[in-house]
Structures are given as structure tokens and as C-alpha cells.
Amino acid sequence: MCYNSVMTSLFFEQVYQAVRHIPPGKVATYGQIARLLGNPRAARTVGWALHSLPSGSDVPWQRVINASGTISLDTRGPGGAIQRVLLEAEGVVFDDQGRVDLETHGWTGLDLVERDQVLQLAREP
DNA sequence: ATAATGACTGGGG
DNA sequence: ACCCCAGCCATTA
Numbered sequence: 001m002c003y004n005s006v007m008t009s010l011f012f013e014q015v016y017q018a019v020r021h022i023p024p025g026k027v028a029t030y031g032q033i034a035r036l037l038g039n040p041r042a043a044r045t046v047g048w049a050l051h052s053l054p055s056g057s058d059v060p061w062q063r064v065i066n067a068s069g070t071i072s073l074d075t076r077g078p079g080g081a082i083q084r085v086l087l088e089a090e091g092v093v094f095d096d097q098g099r100v101d102l103e104t105h106g107w108t109g110l111d112l113v114e115r116d117q118v119l120q121l122a123r124e125p
Numbered sequence: 126a127t128a129a130t131g132a133c134t135g136g137g138g
Numbered sequence: 139a140c141c142c143c144a145g146c147c148a149t150t151a
Contacts, residue, residue, distance in 0.1 A: 011148060030133050034147095043133040045148045051132055052149090064132080072132040079132080 011039070013122035015049040021118065022063040024090040026107040027100055029067045036109060037119070047072065062086040069099040
């Protein structure tokens, strides 16, 4: 529940738990995570949660991209470049326009039982 | 309590 | 298919 002495909110914890379930080589959408947590319109907040992650966390933040299949961070800058490298190292393929085929690499999500476990985990780590 | 802040989205043009 | 924009919403200051 604590990251670098910083207490995070329940919603942020739920986001982190959900993202931890995305397997290597797969990607999820900000909106997809938001819907999974029962807050379908909190996509921006999901981005904010990942934004506030400390470096060195065990959350595979790189596996979350936008609904267009592209990396939201500026891919010309260091952050976006790192995200792309990390994903490619997991086998994720980018087309010539920097897009990921969500049909191929999109995470199918959790079943209901796992979803409840995620929510529960976030509540009581 | 109020206002600002994003690693977002869906729809319209 | 691409660009623009209004709507969104948990967190911060």
C-alpha cells in the first residue's frame, strides 16, 4: 500500500493490481482498465495513476497504451522510447506508424472471479 | 470547497 | 483515416 512512503488511494491501488495481471507481450487500454474496475469513464485517471508510479515498482506500466493502439507518452522523448523498447522486448510489434494491433496483442482481460480478487487485493494488501 | 491537471475517449466533420 | 473538441474524473494544491 506504500510506495516510497507515499500512501496511494484505493483507486490507484486497484489500477496497479489490474495492470499487474496483464501478461508480457500483451497490452491493455486506459479505458479498458477503467471499465474493468467498474469506473468506465476514468480512463484519464488511470493514466494519472500510472504517471504517479515511482520508478522501480513491480507494476508493468508499459503494457498500458491508448485506445488508438499507440503510446501516449511522447515517443520522441525518453519516456515513450523506453516504453516502446520494453514492449518490443516482450514481443509486441509496432507497425510503421507506431501502432500496435490490438486484435493481436490486446489483453483479453480478467474473468469475473479474478476481477473480484483484484478489487479485494487493492483493498487489503 | 474550488479550481487546475492530465500517460484518455468517442463522436463529428 | 485523421484531426479537433467537449466531456470526464480522481487527485492535488
